[in-house]
Amino acid sequence: MEVVIAGVPELARLAADAIERLLRARPDAVLGLATGSSPLAVYDELVRRHEQEGLSFAQARAFMLDEYVGLPVDHPERYRNVIETELAGRVDLAPGSVRGPDGLAADLPAACAAYEQAIVDAGGVDLQLLGIGTDGHVAFNEPGSSFASRTRIKTLTHQTRVDNARFFGGDVDAVPQHCLTQGLGTIMAARHLVLLASGRGKAEAVHQLVEGPVSALWPATILQHHPHVTVLVDEAAASRL
Ligand code: GLP
Numbered sequence: 047m048e049v050v051i052a053g054v055p056e057l058a059r060l061a062a063d064a065i066e067r068l069l070r071a072r073p074d075a076v077l078g079l080a081t082g083s084s085p086l087a088v089y090d091e092l093v094r095r096h097e098q099e100g101l102s103f104a105q106a107r108a109f110m111l112d113e114y115v116g117l118p119v120d121h122p123e124r125y126r127n128v129i130e131t132e133l134a135g136r137v138d139l140a141p142g143s144v145r146g147p148d149g150l151a152a153d154l155p156a157a158c159a160a161y162e163q164a165i166v167d168a169g170g171v172d173l174q175l176l177g178i179g180t181d182g183h184v185a186f187n188e189p190g191s192s193f194a195s196r197t198r199i200k201t202l203t204h205q206t207r208v209d210n211a212r213f214f215g216g217d218v219d220a221v222p223q224h225c226l227t228q229g230l231g232t233i234m235a236a237r238h239l240v241l242l243a244s245g246r247g248k249a250e251a252v253h254q255l256v257e258g259p260v261s262a263l264w265p266a267t268i269l270q271h272h273p274h275v276t277v278l279v280d281e282a283a284a285s286r287l
Contacts, residue, residue, distance in 0.1 A: 047270060049256055049277045049287070054244050057278040058087035061175065061240050064276065065092060066101055068173050068238075074105040076165075078174030078233075079133065079144070080185070081111070081125045084242040085175050089133040096137040103139045109165055110146035111176070111185035112227035115199065117149060123213050124149070147197055147226035158197040158226055165232065174236035178243050181205050182251045182264035186227035193268045195229030230268050239272055244280040252279055253286035 050060060065088075068075045079085070095101040110125055117124040122131070126146045134144050145164055151157035165171060176184050181203065187195065188203045202210075207221040214220035233239070243252050254264040256277065261267055269275050 047256065047272075047275045047277060049279065049284075051279055051281060051284045051287075054087055054280055057242060057244070057280065058091045060276075060278055061085075061088040061242060062091040062095060064238070064240055065173060065175075066095060069101065069103065069106060072172070073102065074107070075172045076168050076170065077106055077108040078171040078176075078236055079108050079110050079129055080175040080177050081128050082177040084177035084244065086132060088175065088242065089136075092133065093136045101137075103137045103143075106139060106143065107168055108134070108139065108144045109161075109168070109171055109228075110144065111174075111233070112225055113147045113149040114222040115149045115154065115224040115226060116222055119150065147228075149226055154199050154226065158199065161197045161226075161228075162232065165235075171236035173238045173240060174233060176233070176239055176241040178241060178248060178251050178255060178266050179206055180209060180247050180251055182254055182266045184230070184233060184241075184266045184269070186225045187230050187233075187265045189263050189265060191230055191262060191265050193234075193262065194231045196232050197226060197228050200225055200227050230265060234268060234272055237274065239269060239275045240278065241266070241269065241275065242278045243283040246282040246285060248279075248283040249286040252277070252283045256287055 113125045147161045148157040186200050210221050211218040255266040
């Protein structure tokens with residue numbers, strides 16, 4: 047595990063560098079996209095490189111980490127729409143090249159299984175962007191999640207719903223109670239994991255991620271067993287290291 051401590055703009059550049067290197071070497075690479083606020087500066091930097099330096103996503107494909115269950119198709123916080131707004135709609139990713147778990151499927155377990163198969167059929171994820179929750183969750187794998195888990199339905203913890211209420215006008219009751227999320231086993235199968243965290247609120251989770259014992263109580267600690275992880279954190283998030 048490589049840990050880099052720097053300011054947020056530099057962290058975004060470093061994450062964008064990793065993605066750019068991959069795309070220049072393998073234009074048809076498979077990217078893993080994350081939502082939340084942490085990757086936003088990375089997406090802005092990728093858009094800048096697309097517009098100013100000719101970085102192309104035209105042959106790339108992408109898989110999203112997770113999705114809320116039940117948000118209407120046009121809801122701005124539906125993760126599919128967030129990714130469209132923040133990245134896909136601003137670069138030359140081909141229509142249909144970004145996939146996410148279908149939180150509106152009539153048969154959610156079948157949708158989860160189909161999603162796992164789609165990732166396998168694409169040859170697996172080359173580079174997976176990740177954030178981390180204050181409780182150490184990655185994607186929506188809350189504390190207690192199995193390290194072997196695959197894409198499935200999860201119930202969001204109260205803490206995560208409180209954390210994410212800011213995206214729903216501050217109303218915790220507006221945050222869905224369930225989600226579909228790639229499992230920890232799914233995420234661990236990606237070839238390179240790039241995790242971003244900033245702010246003091248992430249300090250304990252980052253401490254556990256980097257220095258804690260591997261424990262399902264802090265799901266992100268499983269990343270210690272991955273052969274290629276880059277952890278990009280600012281001073282505040284690194285303050286307990
Ligand atoms: C959500 C997402 C996670 C993300 C986390 C942290 O719960 N499902 O993928 O890592 O929030 O979000 P933020 O980066 O906004 O702190």
